[in-house]
Amino acid sequence: MRLSLAHKLTLSLFGGAALIFAAFGYLDLRLQRRHLEETVLEAADRISDLIQRGTRYQMMHNDRDAMFQAIRDIGSEPGIRRIRIFNKEGRISFSTDPHETGTVLDKQAEACYACHRRGAPLDRLERPDRARIFEDHGERVLAVIRPIENRPSCSEAECHFHPPDQRVLGVIDAHLTLARVDARQATQRAEITGATALALSLVCGISMLFVWRLVYRPIHDLHGGMRRISRGDLNSRVTVRAPDELGEVAEAFNHMAGDLAAAREELTAWAKTLEQRVEQKAVELERANRLMATSERMASLGRLSATVAHEVNNPLFGILNYARLTRRDVERADPPPAQRERMLEQLQIIERESRRCGELMRNLLMFARQSPRRIEPADLNETIGHAIALIRHRYELSGIVLEQQLAADLAAVPCDANQVQQVVLGLLVNAAEAMPRGGRVQISTSMDEHAGFAGIRVRDDGPGIAGDVLPQVFEPFFTTKQDEHRTGLGLAVARSIVEQHGGAITVQSAAGAGAEFAIRLPLGVALREPEHASTGATGALK
Amino acid sequence: MKGRILIVDDEDVVRDSLHRMFVDEGFGVRSAASGREGLDGLTPGVFDVALIDIRMPGMDGMELQEHLRQADPEMLVIIMTGYASVETAVQGLKNGAWDYIVKPVDPDELLHLINRAVEHRGARREVVRLRENLQEIFPKTVLVGHSPAMKRVMELVEMVAPTEATVLITG
Numbered sequence: 001m002r003l004s005l006a007h008k009l010t011l012s013l014f015g016g017a018a019l020i021f022a023a024f025g026y027l028d029l030r031l032q033r034r035h036l037e038e039t040v041l042e043a044a045d046r047i048s049d050l051i052q053r054g055t056r057y058q059m060m061h062n063d064r065d066a067m068f069q070a071i072r073d074i075g076s077e078p079g080i081r082r083i084r085i086f087n088k089e090g091r092i093s094f095s096t097d098p099h100e101t102g103t104v105l106d107k108q109a110e111a112c113y114a115c116h117r118r119g120a121p122l123d124r125l126e127r128p129d130r131a132r133i134f135e136d137h138g139e140r141v142l143a144v145i146r147p148i149e150n151r152p153s154c155s156e157a158e159c160h161f162h163p164p165d166q167r168v169l170g171v172i173d174a175h176l177t178l179a180r181v182d183a184r185q186a187t188q189r190a191e192i193t194g195a196t197a198l199a200l201s202l203v204c205g206i207s208m209l210f211v212w213r214l215v216y217r218p219i220h221d222l223h224g225g226m227r228r229i230s231r232g233d234l235n236s237r238v239t240v241r242a243p244d245e246l247g248e249v250a251e252a253f254n255h256m257a258g259d260l261a262a263a264r265e266e267l268t269a270w271a272k273t274l275e276q277r278v279e280q281k282a283v284e285l286e287r288a289n290r291l292m293a294t295s296e297r298m299a300s301l302g303r304l305s306a307t308v309a310h311e312v313n314n315p316l317f318g319i320l321n322y323a324r325l326t327r328r329d330v331e332r333a334d335p336p337p338a339q340r341e342r343m344l345e346q347l348q349i350i351e352r353e354s355r356r357c358g359e360l361m362r363n364l365l366m367f368a369r370q371s372p373r374r375i376e377p378a379d380l381n382e383t384i385g386h387a388i389a390l391i392r393h394r395y396e397l398s399g400i401v402l403e404q405q406l407a408a409d410l411a412a413v414p415c416d417a418n419q420v421q422q423v424v425l426g427l428l429v430n431a432a433e434a435m436p437r438g439g440r441v442q443i444s445t446s447m448d449e450h451a452g453f454a455g456i457r458v459r460d461d462g463p464g465i466a467g468d469v470l471p472q473v474f475e476p477f478f479t480t481k482q483d484e485h486r487t488g489l490g491l492a493v494a495r496s497i498v499e500q501h502g503g504a505i506t507v508q509s510a511a512g513a514g515a516e517f518a519i520r521l522p523l524g525v526a527l528r529e530p531e532h533a534s535t536g537a538t539g540a541l542k
Numbered sequence: 543m544k545g546r547i548l549i550v551d552d553e554d555v556v557r558d559s560l561h562r563m564f565v566d567e568g569f570g571v572r573s574a575a576s577g578r579e580g581l582d583g584l585t586p587g588v589f590d591v592a593l594i595d596i597r598m599p600g601m602d603g604m605e606l607q608e609h610l611r612q613a614d615p616e617m618l619v620i621i622m623t624g625y626a627s628v629e630t631a632v633q634g635l636k637n638g639a640w641d642y643i644v645k646p647v648d649p650d651e652l653l654h655l656i657n658r659a660v661e662h663r664g665a666r667r668e669v670v671r672l673r674e675n676l677q678e679i680f681p682k683t684v685l686v687g688h689s690p691a692m693k694r695v696m697e698l699v700e701m702v703a704p705t706e707a708t709v710l711i712t713g
Contacts, residue, residue, distance in 0.1 A: 319555075
């Protein structure tokens with residue numbers, strides 16, 4: 001069990017006080033008892049003395065009866081248990097107890113003990129050594145012996161009873177009861193115990209009061225305050241009760257709690273500000289992101305418009321010029337045959353260029369329009385086979401070797417097989433165009449079941465794509481080919497198709513190191529709604 | 543011949559149609575499909591106007607313009623853009639182009655612009671020629687002297703010069 005400081009202090013005080021009080025009480029009792037016993041001893045000695053003096057006359061006249069009567073009279077006094085006289089050999093010559101008279105005492109016991117054991121002459125013994133206390137019939141008894149010394153008057157008496165060389169004639173042994181002393185002492189013990197107990201309780205009570213006021217209360221307050229603070233109530237304060245050390249501790253504690261509360265408030269404020277700033281920044285970022293996305297779209301649209309404008313304006317410009325020329329020719333009357341020839345040629349160019357514009361617009365519209373798709377599980381290897389069948393002849397003519405590494409364990413991929421075939425064919429055509437003097441093209445398929453993707457790779461060892469234009473190859477209208485009939489939409493359409501299937505198309509290349517296009521198509525159906533869809537037109541991949 | 547025009551455009555249809563049109567209008571025309579071809583064998587003073595496309599593979603219009611300026615500073619350059627881009631036009635004009643057009647431009651307007659350019663070129667050539675003639679007639683003489691007296695003499699010469707009077711300067 002955990003004892004509180006106040007409890008420990010109280011118990012210590014109580015224990016200490018109890019110990020001291022008990023010791024003093026015990027000492028007091030001991031002293032009192034000794035005093036009482038000494039008083040009794042004195043009384044016994046005086047009685048012995050009285051007997052000796054009072055019976056002197058009878059002794060001198062050897063009047064034993066009178067002497068015994070006198071002793072009997074004294075012995076009947078209250079408090080005197082018995083008086084007896086015995087000689088050197090221990091024979092009791094007289095006792096107030098008639099049964100004892102004539103019996104012999106054991107020298108080693110009781111009264112004889114003092115002289116015979118120590119070997120000291122009886123007449124030399126001091127009073128305390130002549131006295132002894134023993135219990136008899138449940139009562140404490142104090143006995144004192146007194147030697148009856150031989151005097152000239154004794155030996156010279158008429159009876160010549162005592163020889164002159166005998167030093168001690170006999171011993172008076174007076175027994176006094178200590179019952180009264182013991183009774184008084186019992187009373188006193190009770191009184192002292194009571195008083196001690198009372199004093200002890202008073203001391204304890206007062207100590208407890210002080211401990212409660214000076215120690216328990218301030219510590220209890222502090223303890224409570226600490227518990228409240230540890231629970232998070234930083235506004236709690238402790239009452240400062242006295243200007244002592246505990247008061248100082250309480251004050252320091254309050255100060256600390258105040259600092260703590262201020263620090264927490266500051267932290268909370270900081271956290272709040274931080275949160276607000278983070279939120280604000282997030283909003284700003286989101287706005288910037290939106291703006292960027294918009295500007296990206298606008299930039300893309302701008303690029304697209306510029307390219308479209310360039311692609312369309314050139315033939316239009318030609319058409320306008322040819323039309324004017326032709327008009328001028330017509331205005332001249334009767335054109336000669338050579339001029340008619342020229343007019344026809346110009347009209348043909350106008351027709352061709354108009355068609356070019358129309359074709360361009362159609363491709364552009366197809367690029368922009370979402371075309372319907374038929375998604376069905378398809379064997380990519382088979383789809384690739386169809387594309388290869390379409391281009392095989394061209395590869396043979398150009399001297400291109402086609403290597404196939406088609407994965408045998410390819411799962412069916414949900415896709416529009418026609419569109420995927422168009423993409424693959426486009427990549428194969430691009431590879432062929434990159435190598436007009438022949439070369440090697442590798443086409444491979446692979447599976448990544450863990451990532452949930454099927455892959456198609458088309459690799460050529462042509463001149464490759466320079467690093468500075470590599471990021472643009474998938475942009476609409478980007479082309480490196482000089483043929484004016486190219487729209488630069490091929491790879492843009494390919495990317496559009498692959499992305500509509502939830503996949504991705506990437507290119508790895510460097511100038512002079514060939515090019516590798518990699519397509520990833522998801523195995524699970526993950527079609528996304530296209531922002532702009534493409535077409536199935538085969539001619540778009542140019 | 544109205545004037546001589548150099549056309550540089552990689553677009554066959556543009557180059558050919560402009561060539562035919564300007565020939566038909568009586569201009570002397572040379573057309574080139576690239577900047578290199580245009581600069582090849584270019585003699586200063588032969589062409590009055592160069593009509594060049596901005597967007598061309600290889601050397602682009604801006605670069606060609608710079609080469610043309612170095613080869614023949616007197617030739618006027620008109621740049622053509624396939625799409626209206628203020629930045630490229632401004633850049634071209636800053637680099638010394640005389641004007642710019644956005645394809646497709648109305649052929650009559652283009653002819654008008656070319657005529658103006660040729661006239662402008664002719665006028666400038668005329669000024670140069672007259673200045674040269676003047677130089678031949680009045681070779682530059684220099685009077686030495688910065689003193690107040692000499693300055694007074696110069697003033698008097700200037701005042702009297704337009705008149706028929708004969709002046710004798712002594713001193």
